[in-house]
Amino acid sequence: MTAHLTRVKARMSIHAHRKVRGLLEGEYASMHTGRSMDFTDLREYVRGDDVKDIDWKASARSRALLVKRYAAARKHTILLVASTGRSMAAMNDLDVPKRDLAVMVSGVIGYLAVRHGDRVALAYGDATQTHQMPPASGELNLERRLSAIHDNTAPTSPASDLTGLLQYVARTVRRRTIMVVISDEYTIDTGLAAVLRRLAVQHEVLFVSIGDLDPTSIPSTGNVVDIDSGNVVPEWARYDETLRREYAALLTGQATSMRRELDSLGIVHETVHDDGSAIRAVLRLLERHRHAGRR
Numbered sequence: 001m002t003a004h005l006t007r008v009k010a011r012m013s014i015h016a017h018r019k020v021r022g023l024l025e026g027e028y029a030s031m032h033t034g035r036s037m038d039f040t041d042l043r044e045y046v047r048g049d050d051v052k053d054i055d056w057k058a059s060a061r062s063r064a065l066l067v068k069r070y071a072a073a074r075k076h077t078i079l080l081v082a083s084t085g086r087s088m089a090a091m092n093d094l095d096v097p098k099r100d101l102a103v104m105v106s107g108v109i110g111y112l113a114v115r116h117g118d119r120v121a122l123a124y125g126d127a128t129q130t131h132q133m134p135p136a137s138g139e140l141n142l143e144r145r146l147s148a149i150h151d152n153t154a155p156t157s158p159a160s161d162l163t164g165l166l167q168y169v170a171r172t173v174r175r176r177t178i179m180v181v182i183s184d185e186y187t188i189d190t191g192l193a194a195v196l197r198r199l200a201v202q203h204e205v206l207f208v209s210i211g212d213l214d215p216t217s218i219p220s221t222g223n224v225v226d227i228d229s230g231n232v233v234p235e236w237a238r239y240d241e242t243l244r245r246e247y248a249a250l251l252t253g254q255a256t257s258m259r260r261e262l263d264s265l266g267i268v269h270e271t272v273h274d275d276g277s278a279i280r281a282v283l284r285l286l287e288r289h290r291h292a293g294r295r
Helices: 003-014 018-030 056-062 098-115 139-151 162-172 190-202 241-264 275-294
Strands: 037-044 066-072 077-083 119-125 130-136 178-183 204-210 268-272
Touching: 003 098, 003 139, 003 275, 056 066, 077 098, 077 139, 077 162, 098 119, 098 139, 098 178, 098 204, 098 268, 098 275, 119 139, 119 162, 130 139, 130 162, 162 178, 162 190, 190 204, 204 275, 241 268, 268 275
Parallel strands: 077 119, 077 178, 178 204, 204 268
Antiparallel strands: 037 066, 119 130
16 A cells, blocks of 8 residues: 555665755755744754854854754645656656656655655646645555556556646645646746746745656667657667757757746756656755745
């Protein structure tokens, strides 16, 4: 029953360096609440802490640099918004489906939330249907939300429609949330920008892009089919150096354009390219969001 969350925990334990431990020990809650918190205790200063939190008197007494640690005065609602169209069922590389990366990202963020008693909600859907699972606490409820992302993402699913999914969220979610959008979208058109702008007014919006497969990097063994069009990727495209350079330039341009658009909307953004870097990407995302909130 807890297969997805078990995998998330296992991956997190591999990356349980100082920053991960800090998040699990209580820093997660302070990322989104500013100064509306109650002082709890002191801990040793680590690089990246806000100098405003240093307790200079306590540091002088202990001869070690100490910072004040705060507990959130209220619990949060974390809303995972996952695009579950068929493109998310494609491969990120030859070993990892993008669906698994979406579950991993959702699981890391959700696990940090439930460890602090916060509630996790889910909105997911494609071009034909959208669904919500209400805010709930606890690991069992988080596992159900991870399973919903996994089980509703398949090669036979309808096409993705991130704009439609976010419009659905804008219509139905009234209370303020910390919203994490998880998609394999790499371009932001006028419609998507408009709904993101609307959501960013009410919610704290974070955006995670799941990286796509580079068809020019596929080994020339077996047929590879584009999941949206059903077309077979020609074998010559897998080792054509000119095409490789042009495709790399296209991806770079799209990523730059998307980053600029999200920056202009005040939305922090990370891209996950593989399973091993997913946790590090989430940590960077949360760290950037924490500092963005303090400006």
